[in-house]
Amino acid sequence: MKYIYQSLIRWFSNHNVYNNSVDLLPNKIDWIRTLPFVVLNLSCLFVGWVGFSWVAFTVAVVSYFLRVFFIGAFYHRYFSHRTYKTNRAWQFVFAILGLSAAQRGPLWWASHHRQHHMYADKEIDAHSPVRHGFLWSHFGWFMSIKNYHYNPERIQDLSQYPELVFLDRYDGLVPFIFAVLLFLLGMLLQHVAPQLGTNSWQMLIWGFSISTVMVFHTTVSINSLAHQYGKRRFKTEDNSRNSFILALFTLGEGWHNNHHHYPAAARQGFFWWELDITYYVLKLFEKLRIISHVRGVPKSILEKNLI
Numbered sequence: 001m002k003y004i005y006q007s008l009i010r011w012f013s014n015h016n017v018y019n020n021s022v023d024l025l026p027n028k029i030d031w032i033r034t035l036p037f038v039v040l041n042l043s044c045l046f047v048g049w050v051g052f053s054w055v056a057f058t059v060a061v062v063s064y065f066l067r068v069f070f071i072g073a074f075y076h077r078y079f080s081h082r083t084y085k086t087n088r089a090w091q092f093v094f095a096i097l098g099l100s101a102a103q104r105g106p107l108w109w110a111s112h113h114r115q116h117h118m119y120a121d122k123e124i125d126a127h128s129p130v131r132h133g134f135l136w137s138h139f140g141w142f143m144s145i146k147n148y149h150y151n152p153e154r155i156q157d158l159s160q161y162p163e164l165v166f167l168d169r170y171d172g173l174v175p176f177i178f179a180v181l182l183f184l185l186g187m188l189l190q191h192v193a194p195q196l197g198t199n200s201w202q203m204l205i206w207g208f209s210i211s212t213v214m215v216f217h218t219t220v221s222i223n224s225l226a227h228q229y230g231k232r233r234f235k236t237e238d239n240s241r242n243s244f245i246l247a248l249f250t251l252g253e254g255w256h257n258n259h260h261h262y263p264a265a266a267r268q269g270f271f272w273w274e275l276d277i278t279y280y281v282l283k284l285f286e287k288l289r290i291i292s293h294v295r296g297v298p299k300s301i302l303e304k305n306l307i
Helices: 002-009 020-024 035-050 054-080 088-099 106-118 134-143 162-169 173-192 200-224 244-250 256-261 277-287
Strands: none
Touching (some): 035 200, 054 088, 054 106, 054 244, 054 277, 088 106, 088 162, 088 173, 134 200, 200 244
């Protein structure tokens, strides 16, 4: 009963206590705690009930690409790898925008991703398809009892900011607000522009549910697919691979072998023909002085450990 109560409470307050006992936790799915995630995926089935409109579809597509960018540019290239610098205010904004994708908090995300790079495709790598199979690397690890926790030693540079700790603990707050805003947008459009053929529930299902689920499965495809399919340019200690298709849908994250070869760079498409939209936008942010010290790829890195 205590376990059920704690799982329900952590729908709202994602407090992760990490100690040596975490390693003893079962590496199996926590069905109670992960119920909101399951419901989110199942809610996409209501698309047949809410129907289709071009405005809802457009909002879904825009919401998808914006949040794919937020995950790649902020959660991944900033919080996980610190490949550029920014001030504390923008850091807070980046965390909020990243949270809108409903992939938990920036500390949780960065801690697990840093651990992934330390032990890529080894047994301790939580989402290695080489070690644990496709389904577990794609979403099973995300739902497991053990991986709801994270190692705070991995993110001491981030945990010094109380605002990031707050956002990480209450990681469901921003996605909830985003969903409510989309619902209200649909309600507004239904009244002021009925010719658009949309409504509150349609906007919620298309703009939030379908879009969020697509962002999640696209993001984790880098775990499950980019360590099995694609081309290897560099000799790395893992099975990371480059994929143009994945890079297209993730705005540049699909150049995964490049990234594992040199994770310190903000650029993952190392050559001009490797499309990396996230990097191009980050360079624009640098010109606008939102960020600074965007790390590139040294020439020596391009010539090192080539296959």
